[in-house]
Amino acid sequence: MLWTSSLTAHEMTPAYPKIKSSYVSGVVKVEMSIFNYRSDVKYYQVDVFDIDWKKVPFSTQYKVLKVKHSERNNFNVYIRKTDLKRAVYLCTTSKVKKQVGVNTLVSSRICSRLDGARP
Amino acid sequence: MKYSILILSLCATPVLADVNISGSVEAKCIIQTDTGGVYGNPTATKLSTLPADGGVIPIVRYDVAVANYYTAKITHPSAFSSSPTLTDTVAWTGVSSVAQTTVAGMAAYDAAKVVYGSTTNFNLTIAGSTWFKTASTATYGVGKAFPGGSYTAVVQAECIAN
Numbered sequence: 603m604l605w606t607s608s609l610t611a612h613e614m615t616p617a618y619p620k621i622k623s624s625y626v627s628g629v630v631k632v633e634m635s636i637f638n639y640r641s642d643v644k645y646y647q648v649d650v651f652d653i654d655w656k657k658v659p660f661s662t663q664y665k666v667l668k669v670k671h672s673e674r675n676n677f678n679v680y681i682r683k684t685d686l687k688r689a690v691y692l693c694t695t696s697k698v699k700k701q702v703g704v705n706t707l708v709s710s711r712i713c714s715r716l717d718g719a720r721p
Numbered sequence: 722m723k724y725s726i727l728i729l730s731l732c733a734t735p736v737l738a739d740v741n742i743s744g745s746v747e748a749k750c751i752i753q754t755d756t757g758g759v760y761g762n763p764t765a766t767k768l769s770t771l772p773a774d775g776g777v778i779p780i781v782r783y784d785v786a787v788a789n790y791y792t793a794k795i796t797h798p799s800a801f802s803s804s805p806t807l808t809d810t811v812a813w814t815g816v817s818s819v820a821q822t823t824v825a826g827m828a829a830y831d832a833a834k835v836v837y838g839s840t841t842n843f844n845l846t847i848a849g850s851t852w853f854k855t856a857s858t859a860t861y862g863v864g865k866a867f868p869g870g871s872y873t874a875v876v877q878a879e880c881i882a883n
Contacts, residue, residue, distance in 0.1 A: 610754040617748040617790055617882045640754065691881065698875060706758025706770055706779045706798070706857070707875045712750055715882040721789045 611639035612646075614694050614712040618720060621686065629661075630686055632679045632716065636694050638669035640710070645669070645697040650681065650716070652688040659685055666697065681716075690717045748790040750845075750880035755852060756780040758876070760859075765866035769858040778854045780820055781878040785845045792881045793843040797857045798874030805870035809862030817841040821852035844883075853878075 614636045624631035636646060646667045650660040661680040669675045681689055693713035760768040761775025770776035783793050797815025801807075819831045824847050835842040843853065855876045861867045 611751050611784075612753075613749060613751045615747065615749045617750070642754070693879075705760050705871065705873045706777075707802070707873060708754040708757070708779055708781055709875050709877045710752040710754070710781075711877065711879040712752060713879065713881045719883075721883045 610641060611637075612643070612694075612696055612710040612712060613637040613639070614714065617714050618718070619692070619714055619716065621716065624680055626680070628683050629680050630683055632681065632692060633676065634679060634692065634694075634714070635674060635676045636667065636669055637674045638671060640696060641671050643696040643698060643710075644671075646694040647697060648677070648679065649691075649693045649695065650679065650689050651691040651693065651713075653690045653717075655691070658689045660689070667694070686716070690715060690719075692716055746786050748787040748882070749785070750791045750882075751784040752878050752880055753782040753784070754779075754878075755782045758855075758857075760872060760874075762867070766861050766864060767858065768867060768872060770856050771858070774858075778856050779876050780852050780854045781876070782850055782852045783845060783878075783880060784850045785848055785880075788848045789844075789846050790883055791845045792883055793845055793851070793853065794840060794877075794879040794881055795843070795853055795855055796840040796877040796879075797855050798859075798876060799839045800874070801859070801872050802875050803871070803873045805868040805872075807861070807868070809865050811862075812860045813839070813857065814860075815839055815855060815857035817843075817853055817855045819843075819851060820854040823849040823851070827851050845880075 619632045622631045650658040691713040695711040698707045758770045758779030759777040763774040770778045795817040830843045
């Protein structure tokens with residue numbers, strides 16, 4: 603599939619990441635990648651939610667990632683095995699800032715699934 | 722001399738090697754902000770993105786590589802993210818709908834959409850690109866004029882793995 607390139611896109615992969623063991627006992631690692639084509643956004647917030655969209659504790663190097671325009675950022679998310687049971691969604695949300703001449707901004711959020719469920 | 726030229730030409734036989742190109746299509750979603758919205762101010766009490774009211778409707782494009790793997794969740798504003806001080810309540814309305822598609826079958830997303838509160842869910846059942854527009858209107862108090870100043874609201878476009 604070929605899409606025309608855009609200067610305003612937010613992409614995160616994989617949709618169904620593999621849960622890997624980490625170097626810390628009782629903690630698992632999820633490897634993610636975010637690609638920022640949004641020229642109006644530099645920062646993306648990382649969150650982990652359960653099935654009811656309640657926050658699940660996790661750790662990562664930066665909970666708000668700085669991703670320059672047209673750059674890819676690979677990041678790891680660490681979740682305790684005890685919390686992994688209820689972790690369902692791993693999301694990145696764009697942090698929009700006020701712009702001159704535009705008064706309806708678009709905040710984008712992409713969520714991958716951690717619970718192994720697939721269509 | 723003839724023999725040496727023949728030997729050299731044999732030695733100059735090009736070396737061929739196969740270079741493989743491999744790739745895969747994985748489930749992924751890309752959200753693109755196609756058009757930034759603008760509020761028109763048709764009356765003193767109303768801000769609206771409808772073109773008839775002098776506004777511009779924000780448009781978001783979703784690209785999905787594999788069918789049925791994602792749900793688009795679009796939430797129209799229910800508050801201003803920045804505005805002058807408002808002393809009365811603001812009533813919000815909004816509608817999200819399909820604006821443009823790359824595959825004819827995507828037009829059915831509108832009929833199948835699920836609306837709850839200010840959020841609309843579209844199940845992305847076909848691979849390709851879909852443009853969604855989100856119109857919103859804010860009406861201030863009862864017969865009160867919006868104070869002068871700059872107003873900003875946020876449309877939240879989400880792509881959730883199923």
